[in-house]
Amino acid sequence: MDNGTERKGLRIHKSWQMTFVMLFIIVIGLGLYNGANSVFLKPICEDLGFTRGEYSLMRTIITLVSVFFIPVIGKLLKTIGARKVLLISSLGIGLLVMTYGFLSHLWQFYLVAAFIGIFNNGLSMYVAGQYINIWFTDSKGMATAIAYCGSGLGTSIFSPLCASLIASIGWRNTFIYTSLAGLAALIVLILFFLKDTPESAGVEKYVKTGAKGKELLVRKVPDKFYTIQMIRKMPVFYVLIICYVGMSFFNVAPYYHMTAFFSDLGYSAMTATTFNSYFQIVLTIAKLLLGFMFDKVNKKITSILMCVMMIMSPLTAILAFKGLTPLVFCTMHGFVGATYTVAMNAIISDVFGQAAFGNVLSIFTIITTIGGAAASPFMGFIFDSTGSYLMSFVIFLVMAVISSLCMLYACWKKEDTNAIPL
Numbered sequence: 001m002d003n004g005t006e007r008k009g010l011r012i013h014k015s016w017q018m019t020f021v022m023l024f025i026i027v028i029g030l031g032l033y034n035g036a037n038s039v040f041l042k043p044i045c046e047d048l049g050f051t052r053g054e055y056s057l058m059r060t061i062i063t064l065v066s067v068f069f070i071p072v073i074g075k076l077l078k079t080i081g082a083r084k085v086l087l088i089s090s091l092g093i094g095l096l097v098m099t100y101g102f103l104s105h106l107w108q109f110y111l112v113a114a115f116i117g118i119f120n121n122g123l124s125m126y127v128a129g130q131y132i133n134i135w136f137t138d139s140k141g142m143a144t145a146i147a148y149c150g151s152g153l154g155t156s157i158f159s160p161l162c163a164s165l166i167a168s169i170g171w172r173n174t175f176i177y178t179s180l181a182g183l184a185a186l187i188v189l190i191l192f193f194l195k196d197t198p199e200s201a202g203v204e205k206y207v208k209t210g211a212k213g214k215e216l217l218v219r220k221v222p223d224k225f226y227t228i229q230m231i232r233k234m235p236v237f238y239v240l241i242i243c244y245v246g247m248s249f250f251n252v253a254p255y256y257h258m259t260a261f262f263s264d265l266g267y268s269a270m271t272a273t274t275f276n277s278y279f280q281i282v283l284t285i286a287k288l289l290l291g292f293m294f295d296k297v298n299k300k301i302t303s304i305l306m307c308v309m310m311i312m313s314p315l316t317a318i319l320a321f322k323g324l325t326p327l328v329f330c331t332m333h334g335f336v337g338a339t340y341t342v343a344m345n346a347i348i349s350d351v352f353g354q355a356a357f358g359n360v361l362s363i364f365t366i367i368t369t370i371g372g373a374a375a376s377p378f379m380g381f382i383f384d385s386t387g388s389y390l391m392s393f394v395i396f397l398v399m400a401v402i403s404s405l406c407m408l409y410a411c412w413k414k415e416d417t418n419a420i421p422l
Helices: 014-032 035-048 052-067 070-079 082-102 106-123 125-135 140-192 235-264 269-296 299-320 326-352 357-386 390-412
Strands: none
Touching (some): 014 106, 014 125, 035 052, 035 140, 052 235, 052 357, 106 125, 125 140, 140 326, 235 269, 235 326, 235 390, 269 326, 299 390, 326 357, 326 390
């Protein structure tokens, strides 16, 4: 079996090639079908007479329905492989998002959102994280960061594009045309470029070596092993749950209200979209930086950086009401988004070991999905009640402090010696 290199002239290992294919899949799957949806909130609500809280419930419906299908997606990844899961989910989401362009009543949006929830986790970072775990022994932090960059990169591309299209052809046609174009691109990427496993591509999992130019040989890496029963008895398990439930609120909620938030501060629609794109660029850079730091730098130092950014994000949003440029908030919140995605995978792997990674990631995905489901309408209803997003960010600041303390505990605690060695 090939090891992903050529003896004459080193080429990119197949695992890294698949990482970049997954990156482009996430660019469309999350950047277009998810992240760019924030620019539709204001025009749809103004056109159809919905409140922001009512429209934001769509996100809740999608995520709550998707919770029930996370175990199903996990089993399907093992039985039919990532390619088929991604293809089926792409077809479902692409066609369903397109139908938004034909709807006029709130209940219709809710119904379509429920069906999207069935396919939602099949085209998500959950699948990307599991996929990277299959292809890599070493450098998982950086590989995960690269794949996860797709959400921020895609949103930074498609948000201004969709905003421009909405201004010229309306939100209905924008939904229709962008959804079909995105679906066509996903089908090509999945069918012609993506491979399920290293074995199906005729290579080994990626492992780095210290010697340059030598073959990348798979080595057995000692790993700690915990059963789910053992993990459920560990205090750090519940501390991390508290951490990421809180983060699911103060990270996810602003994500879907960001363009509207900037617009309410007095900025034009295009300027607000530009701020949002800047946030997505910072998010992309932050994911790469955290991926590098988890691979190369002490996790304790990395955790301090993450916690500072978590607290500064809602604090700078509050200060934006006093005149502070929103660019500062965008910078801080970009690192929060990276902490919510890249850091979760790295911390789970480090604390609970590779053997339990898939099962623990599934549990955390379910829990944070439920938190995220409540986050967007929570922020929307506070706006509807108070006429401002200010109170939301005050509450998020409290959550950020609690989540930061929990993360520091998880990253600074002593290693558990009760694991069963593999």
